[in-house]
Amino acid sequence: MTETISSAANPVIKRVRQLADRKHRRRQGAFVVAGRQPVWRAVEAGWEIDTLIAAPDLLAGSAAAAMVAEQEDRGVRVAYVSAELFGRIGSREGPSGVAAIVRSRLAGLDELPTGAGAVFTALHQVGNPGNLGTIIRTVDATGGAGVITVGDSTDPFGPAAVKASMGSLFAVPVAHAPDADTFFGWAAARGVEVVATSGHAPTEHWRAAYRPPLAVLFGAEGSGLPEPVLRRAGTGVRIPMTGTAESLNLAAAVAVILYEVRRPPG
Amino acid sequence: MRGGLDITSPANPRIKRLVALRRRRTRELDAVTLVEGYAELDLALSAGVVPQALYHSPELAHGDERDVLGRVSGLGAEVIRVSKPVFAKVAYRESPDGWLAVVPAVDTGLERLELGERPLLLVCEGVEKPGNLGAILRTADAAGAAAVIATDPVTDWGNPNLVRASKGAVFSVPVAAAPSARVLSWLAERGVAVAAATPDGDVLLGDADLSGPLAIAVGAENQGLSAAWTERADVTVRIPMFGRADSLNVAASAAIVVYEAVRQRLLRERESPAR
Numbered sequence: 360m361t362e363t364i365s366s367a368a369n370p371v372i373k374r375v376r377q378l379a380d381r382k383h384r385r386r387q388g389a390f391v392v393a394g395r396q397p398v399w400r401a402v403e404a405g406w407e408i409d410t411l412i413a414a415p416d417l418l419a420g421s422a423a424a425a426m427v428a429e430q431e432d433r434g435v436r437v438a439y440v441s442a443e444l445f446g447r448i449g450s451r452e453g454p455s456g457v458a459a460i461v462r463s464r465l466a467g468l469d470e471l472p473t474g475a476g477a478v479f480t481a482l483h484q485v486g487n488p489g490n491l492g493t494i495i496r497t498v499d500a501t502g503g504a505g506v507i508t509v510g511d512s513t514d515p516f517g518p519a520a521v522k523a524s525m526g527s528l529f530a531v532p533v534a535h536a537p538d539a540d541t542f543f544g545w546a547a548a549r550g551v552e553v554v555a556t557s558g559h560a561p562t563e564h565w566r567a568a569y570r571p572p573l574a575v576l577f578g579a580e581g582s583g584l585p586e587p588v589l590r591r592a593g594t595g596v597r598i599p600m601t602g603t604a605e606s607l608n609l610a611a612a613v614a615v616i617l618y619e620v621r622r623p624p625g
Numbered sequence: 626m627r628g629g630l631d632i633t634s635p636a637n638p639r640i641k642r643l644v645a646l647r648r649r650r651t652r653e654l655d656a657v658t659l660v661e662g663y664a665e666l667d668l669a670l671s672a673g674v675v676p677q678a679l680y681h682s683p684e685l686a687h688g689d690e691r692d693v694l695g696r697v698s699g700l701g702a703e704v705i706r707v708s709k710p711v712f713a714k715v716a717y718r719e720s721p722d723g724w725l726a727v728v729p730a731v732d733t734g735l736e737r738l739e740l741g742e743r744p745l746l747l748v749c750e751g752v753e754k755p756g757n758l759g760a761i762l763r764t765a766d767a768a769g770a771a772a773v774i775a776t777d778p779v780t781d782w783g784n785p786n787l788v789r790a791s792k793g794a795v796f797s798v799p800v801a802a803a804p805s806a807r808v809l810s811w812l813a814e815r816g817v818a819v820a821a822a823t824p825d826g827d828v829l830l831g832d833a834d835l836s837g838p839l840a841i842a843v844g845a846e847n848q849g850l851s852a853a854w855t856e857r858a859d860v861t862v863r864i865p866m867f868g869r870a871d872s873l874n875v876a877a878s879a880a881i882v883v884y885e886a887v888r889q890r891l892l893r894e895r896e897s898p899a900r
Binding site for chain 2: 610
């Protein structure tokens with residue numbers, strides 16, 4: 360019979376804590392996702408589940424409880440924990456009763472589908488994990504082909520990014536280009552047009568012609584895209600702003616542009 | 626005084642009062658808001674905020690940030706230099722940068738808002754996450770919106786995390802807080818139409834006319850907008866979804882709808898410049 364873990368010293372619980380740290384995520388090639396819907400999406404999308412963590416008291420009779428039982432039947436390791444312990448490892452917005460340690464899976468640039476309608480979102484040196492997660496969610500909602508982080512970037516598998524993505528992380532391919540050269544090299548080889556966003560570009564974002572396959576490239580909040588990177592893009596677009604320069608949040612700017620790219624012609 | 630510091634004891638009564646200002650009630654009682662961080666302070670000052678007092682830890686702050694000292698004392702605010710341990714006690718950030726200002730509370734009265742000829746407003750119902758409200762304020766700032774109104778519950782616009790997430794926009798964009806019924810009648814009296822953004826809206830976003838005097842209403846992600854808004858709205862709009870996500874983040878949705886309105890306004894102005 361299964362026993363319920365109630366000690367914070369349990370190795371599974373200790374691992375969950377460790378995986379909040381990027382160094383441990385890299386070393387173990389795994390990360391933590393919490394919540395019924397996000398865990399369900401990880402399972403559905405076929406991500407490799409290392410361990411499911413379930414609090415039977417919180418799940419009683421739910422669809423999530425059935426999902427956990429089904430996964431256990433298929434040989435997935437399940438750690439049952441007390442509701443009290445789950446509350447300490449779960450999120451602040453109330454414990455959902457299920458979490459998972461999932462094997463990290465970054466897409467390779469070469470695996471990205473660069474077909475006719477493909478729209479990529481490329482983020483140069485994105486630093487805020489909440490923004491990255493929200494952007495992955497927006498890309499999912501707009502049917503985007505993937506997200507590419509370029510250069511030094513925050514980890515898409517970090518707790519704040521995973522949480523903000525609301526499970527979209529499991530549906531949207533996320534690839535990493537170590538530098539701008541690699542990114543532009545990939546785009547050129549695959550015939551993907553790069554549209555750069557900049558506060559100084561002459562073209563308003565709703566006047567540009569978007570011809571997929573394309574990648575919209577965004578700079579970090581505050582600093583934007585560096586001049587040499589900007590120059591290498593085929594087109595530049597600007598979101599008109601009346602307030603303080605750079606006042607739009609990065610995730611909001613991505614939403615506005617991706618919606619515009621998707622606007623039906625006419 | 627040690628090393629030119631004014632306060633080195635965490636037991637100092639002013640420090641105790643400052644710590645108490647983390648609570649909403651105390652802030653409301655004193656009618657103040659806290660601004661922490663050099664970048665946020667810089668933006669608040671640029672938006673015309675006049676601090677009452679500035680707490681500063683020279684040990685924590687970078688040398689090239691000193692310009693703020695002159696700007697603040699030039700405005701007549703008191704500058705209090707405190708030790709690193711004292712600052713750590715008053716800071717709410719995990720890694721404080723040595724700057725914390727007490728500023729007058731943001732005015733949130735509905736009646737004082739001034740609406741131009743063809744105003745664009747945002748109404749947030751039940752949106753409570755400071756990160757989302759901050760991002761929405763920044764969108765409103767970028768779009769030149771007349772105001773952002775929080776309703777049900779009436780948001781604490783002075784929440785330090787919200788002040789931080791707004792990057793100072795909470796000081797440059799007029800904000801208000803009032804119950805839904807009051808906001809609805811206030812808008813109606815001023816001839817401002819309501820467009821409610823909801824996943825089951827009647828009209829696709831691009832097909833709705835958003836070029837007149839308009840308030841865009843958004844709701845919290847899990848509950849959405851209440852019937853009070855969807856039923857009394859002049860139009861309910863939905864953002865087309867192309868993918869698998871069941872919904873967008875509320876700040877992302879707000880940005881999409883607001884920018885559709887901005888686009889229609891600019892196009893209309895350019896088509897009929899004489900108007």
